[in-house]
Each structure stands twice: as structure tokens, then as C-alpha cells.
Amino acid sequence: MTSTNPIIEREPDTERWRLVLARDARADGQFVYAVQTTGVYCRPSCPARRPKRANVSFYINAYSAELAGYRPCKRCCPAAAITRDDQAVISVCQALQRALERLQRLPSAAQLAADVGLSASRLQRLFTAALGITINQYAQALRSRQVQQALAAGSAITDAILAAGYSSTGHFYQKATSELGMPARRYQRQGQTMTIEYATAQTTLGQLLVARSEVGVCAIALGDNPQSLAAELKQQFANAHRVEPSGEFEQLLQQVIALVEQPGGRSVTLPLDIRGTAFQRRVWQALQQITPGQTIHYSELAQRIGAPNSARAVANACGANKLAIAIPCHRVVRQDGSLSGYRWGVERKRELLKREAYLDLD
Ligand SMILES: [Zn+2]
Known part of the structure; x- marks a missing residue:
């Protein structure tokens, strides 16, 4: 970004x-x-x-x-x-990662702060400013990532949960749906047999790639040539089977093309397969609530999700969006009015905003 x-x-x-x-x-x-x-x-x-x-x-x-x-x-x-403050946040992340890898009890916030020579409140502030979440939420996200990896590798669900340091399976299941975005059993099934249908099409903004998993649309990308878009998809979903689309995929493709040609023009609800951390999903959800034709600054977006000091983390979450236009990260601009970056090319961002500005909103 x-x-x-x-x-x-x-x-x-x-x-x-x-x-x-x-x-x-x-x-x-x-x-x-x-x-x-x-x-x-x-x-x-x-x-x-x-x-x-x-x-x-x-x-x-x-x-x-x-x-x-x-x-x-x-x-x-x-x-x-890297500044000293940055270094403190990095040390905390590394200490938590090490503890989880060794299946040790996680250090307390007070212990972590003492180790980096800061007060607990100052450390918490620096941490939230950098990552948009508290130290506790970060530790939970690490745990659930460990579970995801274990599930994708095919370990039994109970083993995966206990290996990640959850004290009981019940505690994990309470969190699983919000952290993984779907129930753990379905996630495991997906990790092993996930199938992605995809197709590319020519639009007035260049080549468009649309991919769909069993859950919903999992990638929308714009680019200059279909081969490099397909190569990026392959990298993004390395373990999935990528297949040619079935007949009804055409209808979905047409809906996404309409979204490109007339962004926000008619409200279409696409089933989305959104993969990201809890924080990223909060940011992406807030993006979907911005009215077409309007723009927002990173700091305003940070305020909207209740994390006013996390503009930097919000910008990173916008940059990590894999669903062009459907999650409208193009509506976020810099405070000084400049467009900032766009994964799919800043000229495409400019054009999308222009198209939305001319919409007849009634
Ligand atoms: Zn080097």
C-alpha cells in the first residue's frame, strides 16, 4: 500500500x-x-x-x-x-510464537512488557497501533492459525486443538467459527479436498479473474494478462484443485463483470468465501458498508471499527484484500486526497472511483 x-x-x-x-x-x-x-x-x-x-x-x-x-x-x-518501538512489538510476537511452538504456557502481558523494558500499558498501546488488535487477540489468532495448519495437514481435530494450547475442545469450538470463519470440521474437509472453479474474462478495466470455492467467491482479481492472474491464483491456493468452471459459473462471472463495469450500480449479493484474520474481516466488513461514490480515509476506517489508533494495520488489511470491488478497498484514500496504492493498479482504482461518482444514486 x-x-x-x-x-x-x-x-x-x-x-x-x-x-x-x-x-x-x-x-x-x-x-x-x-x-x-x-x-x-x-x-x-x-x-x-x-x-x-x-x-x-x-x-x-x-x-x-x-x-x-x-x-x-x-x-x-x-x-x-526498524525503530525501537517496532522492535518491542516484534519481540512480543516472537515470544508468543515461541511459546506456542513449544506448547508452553503463554507469557502474561506484564511479563512480556517487563521483557522488553516497557510498562504494560505502553506496550499494549504500541502493539494495538501496529497490529490493530490487543496482545491477547493476537495470541488467540496465532492459536487458531496453528489449528488451521494442523487441520490442513490432516491431524485429528482434537489433537490439533490441544496442540495449539487450548485447554479443552469446548473452549475451542466456542471460538472456532468466528476465528476460522467456518466450523472446524468443514475447514478440515476443505483443506484436503478444496476445489476451485475459475475463469477469466475481458472487461473495460482489463482482464478479470473470478474464482469460486465450495463456500463462495474466493478471489476477484484484475490484471493485464490472464496467464499471470491464473499463476497468482495458483500461488494463493497452492493445495486446491483448480478446475474449469461448470455451466452455471457463467452467471456468476456475468455478475462480477457487471460489478466492474458499474461498481455499486445495482446491489448484487455475491456469496463470498472470505479468508483472513478476525481483524482483517472486521476491516473488510466495514469496507462493504461504505456507500458507492464515497471515499474514506484509513484513520476514519480505523475509527469505524473501534480501533482508532490502528490506521496502519487498517491499511495493511485493505492491502490484503483478495476480492476486488466486492470488498471495495478502492474506496479508501489517503488523508491528503491522493489515491494511495491498489493491488490491481492505481489507474484501475481511479477509474472505479470515477465510475461510482457518476452513478445515479436514488
Ligand atoms: Zn540478503
Whole structure:
């Protein structure tokens, strides 16, 4: 979201990968890349040997990569931009991750604060400002992610719950639906046999890709060519079977095309398969309540979801949206009126807003 480079905004990950392969130093400071197999993240210009594309993910900065659990590379030192406050939040996240991995009791907020040399209230403020959730909510999200991973790997549900540190299965089931977005049993079934139908179509905003799981629409993306859109989908749902759409998919595709051509024009309720953390889903829900033709600032959106200090986390959640237009993150702009970034290209964002502004709303 912070990128100001128009090339990067056009085809984000494909373009980032090209810059990494080229060791392009001009891209330093715009993003970092992290390697799953080594747990290390680097600047785009790092001299180290290039990993396989499949093992690479991109983060907007060193801070985000550290929060995701990656360590800075010793050769290119990408962590220089991290402040002491950032470091405190990172240390807390890492301490919680370690405790969960080792199945230890989670440290208390007071203990965590003492370890980073801050008062509990100051730490809580910094943490909420950075991530949009409290330390407690973060620990819960980590637990449920551990459950998701265990379920996707096929462990028995009870084992997965207990391994994640829940004291009983009853306590977990109370939380499961809100954290996973669906009941645990269905999630497990999906992790193993998830099937995604998808198709691409030409629109006046370029190529459109629409994908649907058994639950609902799970991806809507815009881009310049259908092959790279399909490649991104493949990366996003690596374990799913991707199949050609059945006959009735055409109707859904037409609805989404209508959404692109006349965003917010007629209210269509698409069944959505929304995957994200509890915080991201709160942000995305608030986005869906913005009237077409109107825009909002990140800080206003943060206020609307009751987390006024989390504008930065809200911006990250907007950037993580995988459902173009259906979750209208294009309606969020910077305080100074500039458009900010857009996963599918800032020119497309401008055009969507223009189309909505000319709508006849009655
Ligand atoms: Zn490096």
C-alpha cells in the first residue's frame, strides 16, 4: 500500500519477483522478500543466491516480515529501518510464537512488557497501533492459525486443538467459527479436498479473474494478462484443485463483470468465501458498508471499527484484500486526497472511483 512506484502497482508480485531476479537496488526500501525454506528475509538487491519462486513471499517492509516470523539476512541487513518501538512489538510476537511452538504456557502481558523494558500499558498501546488488535487477540489468532495448519495437514481435530494450547475442545469450538470463519470440521474437509472453479474474462478495466470455492467467491482479481492472474491464483491456493468452471459459473462471472463495469450500480449479493484474520474481516466488513461514490480515509476506517489508533494495520488489511470491488478497498484514500496504492493498479482504482461518482444514486 505504501508503494509509489507505478510499475509495482500494476502487477505487484510478478513485478517484485522480476526486480528481485534483477537485484535491482532501486527497489530497496519498497519491499522485502522472504524465503520460507530458510526463514530469512532480504532486500531486493541482496547478493545471495536466488531461491525458488514458490518459496518466496513479499512484505511491504522489514517490520511486516519480522512480524510474520522471518529473520533479517546477515548479508544485506534489511532490518535497518526498524525503530525501537517496532522492535518491542516484534519481540512480543516472537515470544508468543515461541511459546506456542513449544506448547508452553503463554507469557502474561506484564511479563512480556517487563521483557522488553516497557510498562504494560505502553506496550499494549504500541502493539494495538501496529497490529490493530490487543496482545491477547493476537495470541488467540496465532492459536487458531496453528489449528488451521494442523487441520490442513490432516491431524485429528482434537489433537490439533490441544496442540495449539487450548485447554479443552469446548473452549475451542466456542471460538472456532468466528476465528476460522467456518466450523472446524468443514475447514478440515476443505483443506484436503478444496476445489476451485475459475475463469477469466475481458472487461473495460482489463482482464478479470473470478474464482469460486465450495463456500463462495474466493478471489476477484484484475490484471493485464490472464496467464499471470491464473499463476497468482495458483500461488494463493497452492493445495486446491483448480478446475474449469461448470455451466452455471457463467452467471456468476456475468455478475462480477457487471460489478466492474458499474461498481455499486445495482446491489448484487455475491456469496463470498472470505479468508483472513478476525481483524482483517472486521476491516473488510466495514469496507462493504461504505456507500458507492464515497471515499474514506484509513484513520476514519480505523475509527469505524473501534480501533482508532490502528490506521496502519487498517491499511495493511485493505492491502490484503483478495476480492476486488466486492470488498471495495478502492474506496479508501489517503488523508491528503491522493489515491494511495491498489493491488490491481492505481489507474484501475481511479477509474472505479470515477465510475461510482457518476452513478445515479436514488
Ligand atoms: Zn540478503
